Amino acid sequence: MYISIIFEICSLVYIGILSVIYFRKKRINNIENKIYSNLVVQVILILLVEFICCLTGLLNLDSHSIFVNVISRILLSLMIFWALSFYYYIYAITHESENNKLLKNKTKNTIITYLLSFIVIMLPLNYYKDNMITYSFGLGVIYTYVIATICIIFEIFHIIKNFSNIKKEKIYPLILLLILIVLMVLTKLINPGINLIASSFAIVIFLMYFTIENPDLKMIEQLNIARDQAEKANHAKSDFLSSMSHEIRTPLNAIVGFSQALTEEDLPPQAKDEVKDIMMASETLLEIVNGILDISKIEANKLEIVNTEYNFNLILEELVSLTKARLGEKPLEFKYRFDPSIPPYLYGDKVRVKQIILNLLTNAVKYTKEGWISFEVNAIQKDGICRLIISVEDSGIGIKPESIDKLFTKFERLDIEKNNTIEGTGLGLAITKKLLDLMGGQVVVQSVYGQGSKFTVAIDQKIVTNPTTVVESTQVSVENLDLSTKKILVVDDNKINLKVAARLLSDYHCQIETLESGIECIDQIKAGNTYDLILMDDMMPKLSGVETFHQLQQIPGFSIPTIALTANAISGMKEKYLQEGFHDYLAKPIDKKELYTVLAKFLVQK
Ligand code: ADP
DSSP: OHHHHHHHHHHHHHHHHHHHHHHHSOOOOOHHHHHHHHHHHHHHHHHHHHHHHHHHHHTTOOTTSHHHHHHHHHHHHHHHHHHHHHHHHHHHHHTGGGHHHHHHTHHHHHHHHHHHHHHHHHSOOEEEEETTEEEEESHHHHHHHHHHHHHHHHHHHHHHHTGGGSOHHHHHHHHHHHHHHHHHHHHHHHOTTOOOHHHHHHHHHHHHIIIIIOHHHHHHHHHHHHHHHHHHHHHHHHHHHHHHHHHHHHHHHHHHHHHHHHHTSOOOHHHHHHHHHHHHHHHHHHHHHHHHHHHHHHHTTOOOOOOEEEEHHHHHHHHHHHHHHHHTTOOEEEEEEEOTTSOSEEEEOHHHHHHHHHHHHHHHHHTOSSEEEEEEEEEEEETTEEEEEEEEEESSSOOOGGGGGGTTSTTOOSOHHHHTTSOOOSOHHHHHHHHHHHHTOEEEEEEETTTEEEEEEEEEEEEOSSOOSOOOOOOOOGGGOOOTTOEEEEEOSOHHHHHHHHHHHHTTTOEEEEESOHHHHHHHHHTTOOOSEEEEESOOSSSOHHHHHHHHHHSTTOOOOEEEEESOOOTTHHHHHHHTTOSEEEESSOOHHHHHHHHIIIIIOO
């Protein structure tokens, strides 16, 4: 008797403290939490009522008095309430994805719970007293046990049925709680004199708090779910952008290709101007698409840094001429100075180094109306490494100090009111920063709003003392390439792409043959047709370019140089195609200069 009272008091104290901590903490408002909150309140009520029951024995109250009668019925009804709530709790945990169902049926479940708990008050109860303890028995008690047992059976059923859906960290606590409840009911059945039901409920609540229901754990769990969902959404978005960009590149190939070809035709002056505008607009569109492709590849960790030996002086020359071309009619002075001690040959990702610097130079031109732009490169050499210190400064619109942090966030454009006439996507600097991170470089921004900005980048590149594989670029001049005796095969499933390629090749007066599938190409070669060069699209239905090429290689005596042609123009692709055995790679839209380089490389030196 006294032991029961001591247990009640102890349980009341620790559940009291726990409920204060629990209800003061910030909690997530989900169904599980709501049921647990109800369980905590119910257990306090049960403890209090059971404590009063024990007191009636201690005070030697008549076991048939109305007070004892009422208090015992309240206790049984509260226990039924608790058992049903615990069942709903288990249901919520084992059916996390279907918790809406529980919410929808909330009113129905509440009515059932109240009804089942209320019935016990009506049922007959008998009492007897032994050694200061009042025992109740009869239909009311049997009814309570039946409800508790049914709840436990259903709880076990749900746990077993949905075992694989339950979160790992919840399985052991759940099993432990169930064992505890079963033990508790059995103890009460075997020895009704032990009044420990409420204390056991309290232990269950206590264990639940520390294993499953701690609001901090729940908060972390929710944060993880939110993070996973955000990551998934971001991936889905990147995949979508990447496939969209790829789809856009194919029609762009036609626009860029045909407008490039048209600029060389003898057109009336107005038409020539318009074709030039089409070309410029399509080039801008291509830059945007490339930017989207780059950022989505970077975010999917698919962008690789491809290191090769390269001539840095050539890159600087190209950057200067590209920037001069971009200046157009703008009243801007373009100053540049390169440290003469920069080693001419370096080892690194030349495409990305050029892209980073070009982004800065393009921005300087874009965001400066008048005044000057200065491009400077210095070098610090140590232990075979050359640290390139590249700075691009302008006397342009400048950046507000509070906006500097946002500069490298993708799709973030600053000062929109002022910049709304300047084209841009807000991707350039985000890509620049990510590329620098991948290459172990750094960028520093200094700016005075209204006066100008200075972007300084530091990139380490290995110094190459004896260049071996560096290929110098050649000047494009269609005239000095006579291919009239050459026969070129173009394979692409898209008819317009075939027309574009044929149009670009027609400048060289070579014989051109086009085929729409890899299978036809294999048949032609097997039939004994020979060509001097094959341009092979990769993404073709049925047989891809790579598969076609592998089958061609199996044909005895096949040795025609084959160039991969693809709209999938991300960095690293060239290396992928070279690894597959292709002789070279051309990105779509086909760039005239690159096409020239390939033709010169494979058809003239022969
Ligand atoms: P975009 O130029 O396509 O908008 P960027 O990522 O290259 O995207 O630049 C992000 C923003 O940073 C620009 O929209 C512009 O507001 C600001 N910015 C970048 N470079 C400069 C610069 N040299 N001077 C002033 N503002 C700049």
